[in-house]
Amino acid sequence: MKRLKIIQKFILEVPSSAQQVAKWAVVVIVLAGLVSIHQDCxxxxxxxxxxxxxxxxxxxxxxxxxxxxxxxxxxxxxxxxxxxxxxxxxxxxxxxxxxxxxxxxxxxxxxxxxxxxxxxxxxxxxxxxxxxxxxxxxxxxxxxxxxxxxxxxxxxxxxxxxxxxxxxxxxxxxxxxxxxxxxxxxxxxxxxxxxxxxxxxxxxxxxxxxxxxxxxxxxxxxxxxxxxxxxxxxxxxxxxxxxxxxxxxxxxxxxxxTTYSGAATSQQPSGTLPPAQNIAQQRIAVLIVAEENFNDMELFETMRYLNAAGIQTIIASTRLGVVRGTMGGLAESAVLINQLRIDDFNAVIFIGGDGARTYLNNPDALNIAREATAKKKVLAAISTTPTILANAGVLRNIRATSYIADKSLLQQGGAIYTGNNVERDGLIVTSSGQIAVVQFAAAIVEALAGK
Missing domain, CATH: 3.40.109.10 (NADH Oxidase)
Incomplete structure (x- = not known):
């Protein structure tokens, strides 16, 4: 500001014939300064x-x-x-x-x-x-x-x-x-x-x-x-x-x-896994997937972690035999969801992916979620599938998370949406997606262990 006043005084003091030239000189100086600032940004x-x-x-x-x-x-x-x-x-x-x-x-x-x-x-x-x-x-x-x-x-x-x-x-x-x-x-x-x-x-x-x-x-x-x-x-x-x-x-x-090879099995996989809590008593978890386009990473990484913790895993779907993931991964469906006996399992896990949207209003899927809750089983869902739990009415006043795009659907189902990568409220475990699949599996193991 002080410099500007000096320049103004200079312009007023010079002869009128030169004032116009001085004014244009100031304009050029200011513009040059602005250009310099712009280039430095x-x-x-x-x-x-x-x-x-x-x-x-x-x-x-x-x-x-x-x-x-x-x-x-x-x-x-x-x-x-x-x-x-x-x-x-x-x-x-x-x-x-x-x-x-x-x-x-x-x-x-x-x-x-x-x-x-x-x-x-x-x-x-x-x-x-x-x-x-x-x-x-x-x-x-x-x-x-x-x-x-x-x-x-x-x-x-x-x-x-x-x-x-x-x-x-x-x-x-x-x-x-x-x-x-x-x-x-x-x-x-x-x-x-x-x-x-x-x-x-x-x-x-x-x-x-x-x-x-x-x-x-x-x-x-x-x-x-x-x-x-x-x-x-x-x-x-x-x-x-x-x-x-x-x-x-x-x-x-x-x-x-590249993380997976061959079809998924319930055998303990090879490779290095994060430390998991070994459970003395044999527990069985059923993982429910779409017959086409389930999320490969969510299924296989969850199975790997649970198997490493000594938990047996079985896959269920709307058809028996080979089911295929979005990335081409193959898994073996051993039971139909409409024949699933909740009493045979300690945990029910819904796996996400584009194909899982077909379960959103599927009566069998909704009844499985309700029965698992009523019988005090561990109930878990990841990425797109917490919406199934919301539609089943089992998330009322429950802290839960999912894909951010499904936030409103969970809230409509009465859930307390947190937006965290993984959320556990009692025996219900939810996750926002595959970025947190290991934490999701770990939370399931802890819920089964009663921690």
């Missing part, structure tokens, strides 16, 4: 007090184990990813494939102070449609800086649960090793026709996404592009600046089906 608005962490990514590899043709052959769309983490070397390779700068281009740019577009993995369309990539990880949100090949933290909290509300496949977001947001301006800074600007920006976003997906294949990873998403929710959660539009979302990680 990152692509994402930061809230005050948010710590900033910069991660130097490992140098990308310029050769890989697969040819282009082999990557095309291996490219396939999966529906679910495992919760196995990926490292920063893999993340760095994905970032480089999408927006990385070639070394020679970087050197040329530093000398000429020109555009970086020509040296990027995906050249900018006509040099005016810059893409910005954000990585949503378990410890926050990062923006990728292609010049330094670094990740710059712009938000220091896990937003994946909230982020999952914006997509049609929330499990992919919550279990992925990383979620990549491809953002860019849909308005043309050069003033071209809006439809042309939109087409060119989307073209570049598509090229970036293709590079990322092919790189994922080379790293033995899988990718799930979000076909439908609410860009407003994504922008709000990740605090994107107003000049950026969310153009594409990709979840990347290890495919869930």
């Amino acid at each position: 990152p692509a994402q608005r930061r809230s005050r007090g948010t710590p900033q962490k910069i991660i130097q990514l490992p140098q990308p590899k310029l050769t890989g184990p697969l040819s282009f043709e082999e990557m095309v052959v291996k490219h396939r769309i999966v529906q679910q990813l495992s919760s196995q983490t990926i490292n920063f070397e893999q993340i760095g390779q994905l970032a480089w494939a999408g927006q990385g700068i070639m070394e020679q281009a970087s050197q040329t740019t530093s000398q000429s102070q020109g555009t970086l577009a020509a040296g990027q993995a995906v050249p900018q369309v006509q040099g005016i449609y810059p893409i910005t990539m954000f990585f949503v990880l378990s410890n926050g949100v990062y923006v990728y800086n292609p010049i330094g090949h670094t990740l710059e933290q712009t938000f220091d909290r896990d937003v994946r649960i909230a982020f999952a509300q914006a997509v049609r496949n929330p499990d992919a977001v919550t279990t992925a090793g990383c979620n990549i947001i491809i953002a860019g301006p849909l308005k043309d800074p050069a003033g071209r026709v809006p439809s042309v600007a939109k087409r060119l920006s989307l073209l570049q976003a598509g090229q970036t996404a293709q590079n990322i997906q092919l790189q994922a294949i080379s790293l033995n990873l899988a990718s799930i592009p979000a076909g439908e998403f609410d860009s407003r929710i994504v922008a709000r959660i990740c605090n994107l600046s107003r000049n950026l539009d969310v153009l594409h979302l990709i979840s990347v990680g290890y495919p869930a089906e």
Whole structure:
């Protein structure tokens, strides 16, 4: 303010013939300052007090184990990813494939102070449609800086649960090793026709996404592009600046089906499991699944944990024999749900997945939930299936959780919705989804042990 008064005094004191020149000089100085401030601002608005962490990514590899043709052959769309983490070397390779700068281009740019577009993995369309990539990880949100090949933290909290509300496949977001947001301006800074600007920006976003997906294949990873998403929710959660539009979302990680091999059985599985409470007395749990499109991870991981705790598991469905999960996993249904004898089991567990929606108003499923509650059995449901318990009327005044999208259905059934990953109220255990499947299984074991 003091400087502004000095400038005003200077303008008034100069001869009238020179005042006009002085005024224009001030305008130029102010505009130059605004441009400088704008250039210094990152692509994402930061809230005050948010710590900033910069991660130097490992140098990308310029050769890989697969040819282009082999990557095309291996490219396939999966529906679910495992919760196995990926490292920063893999993340760095994905970032480089999408927006990385070639070394020679970087050197040329530093000398000429020109555009970086020509040296990027995906050249900018006509040099005016810059893409910005954000990585949503378990410890926050990062923006990728292609010049330094670094990740710059712009938000220091896990937003994946909230982020999952914006997509049609929330499990992919919550279990992925990383979620990549491809953002860019849909308005043309050069003033071209809006439809042309939109087409060119989307073209570049598509090229970036293709590079990322092919790189994922080379790293033995899988990718799930979000076909439908609410860009407003994504922008709000990740605090994107107003000049950026969310153009594409990709979840990347290890495919869930690599965790399992063969059909599910009730035998204790091999492999390392979290410690579980061994129960001296033999207990039996029945897991109710849809005959098609049950959630593979929810079924197999729950069975693995229960079996490791010494609990026998049996699968029930609307048909006998082989039933199939969304990821192609196979399980053996040993009993029909309309012939299920609740007295034969200590726990009844509803497994989620798209196919489980068929049980929402199924009389047999609703009666099973009611009878299990009446006979003091452990009753558990995960992801989409707590709605079955709500429809059965067994969640009145019970603390429960589920997919966030089903919150209103649980509340309509009288549940006290908590939104936690896992909720246990007495003998009733509910979970929001496969991201918490181990905690879900552990809560069932504790309920069976009377803890």
